[in-house]
Every structure is written in C-alpha cells, then in structure tokens.
Amino acid sequence: MLARIRSAAVLGIDAYPVDVEVDITNGLPSFSTVGLPQGAVKEGRERVGAALVNAGFSFPLRRITVNLAPADIRKNGSAFDLPIALGILVASGQLPEDRLRNQMVLGEVGLEGDLRPVRGALSMALAARAGPARCSRPVPTSRAS
Numbered sequence: 001m002l003a004r005i006r007s008a009a010v011l012g013i014d015a016y017p018v019d020v021e022v023d024i025t026n027g028l029p030s031f032s033t034v035g036l037p038q039g040a041v042k043e044g045r046e047r048v049g050a051a052l053v054n055a056g057f058s059f060p061l062r063r064i065t066v067n068l069a070p071a072d073i074r075k076n077g078s079a080f081d082l083p084i085a086l087g088i089l090v091a092s093g094q095l096p097e098d099r100l101r102n103q104m105v106l107g108e109v110g111l112e113g114d115l116r117p118v119r120g121a122l123s124m125a126l127a128a129r130a131g132p133a134r135c136s137r138p139v140p141t142s143r144a145s
Helices: 040-054 081-091 121-130
Strands: 002-011 014-025 030-034 063-069 103-105 134-136
Touching: 002 081, 002 121, 014 081, 014 121, 030 040, 040 081, 063 081, 081 103, 103 121, 121 134
Parallel strands: 002 103, 030 063, 103 134
Antiparallel strands: 002 014, 014 063
16 A cells, blocks of 8 residues: 655755655665655654554555655755654554545654654755645654653
C-alpha cells in the first residue's frame, strides 16, 4: 500500500515542499530511502523503527520503500522522521490517511517514540501557509524524571 505525507525541507533560509511517499510491499524485509537522503535522513530508519515499536505500534516486516520527492535535491536533517513514521503507519493500515489530509508534518522521533522539534520549523511553517496545508510539528517538552 502507498501513503503520501506532506513535509518540507530547508534550503538556505527558504523551505520547499517535500512529499514523503511510503510504499510497503511483500518481499524480503528491507527499508530503503531514496530521493537523495543525506546523513540524519539515512539514519532515520533506525530511529523510526525503534520509535514505532516502543510507542506500541507494529513495525511491518515487509519491503518498505520511502521516496523523498523531489528526488533531485539533497535532503538533510531529522525533520523527516515523523512523516516517515506516519507514512509507515498509514501504509500498513494502522492509521487512517484522512487524519493527515491537508497537513504538513515535520519532526524528529526519539527511540522511545517521543517527538522532538527540528531546526528550520519557522521557514517550513511559512511554506505550509503558502500552500493548502496546515503545519503540524512537535513542540519542546520537558520529561518528568
């Protein structure tokens, strides 16, 4: 099944929209990210997998392909963690897609499933305002010990 989650990336001080497409198919379990992911984006698969399991969701043991479109621009940072996680939940049928319609989502996930804010959120929120989407992002919180 295919899921599409709207997100954004920062290039300089400006943000541009990014579609996070997640496809889950039968086959040997694998997780690949395409669309010029760099650094923290590549590492996101480890954070997302652990976060989903530790938050009480099931991580599908199937072939998962994540495309970050447009594919011709490099993507950096951890802001794609949350849209990838939500895309996996939608594509695997654990979350209804209509709850994310007209939403731009960005955020980092921790291994426990907690949400963390990301840099460049203001530019990305302004990009959401220019289009048909509202922006959803984590806000800083303090954890009780």
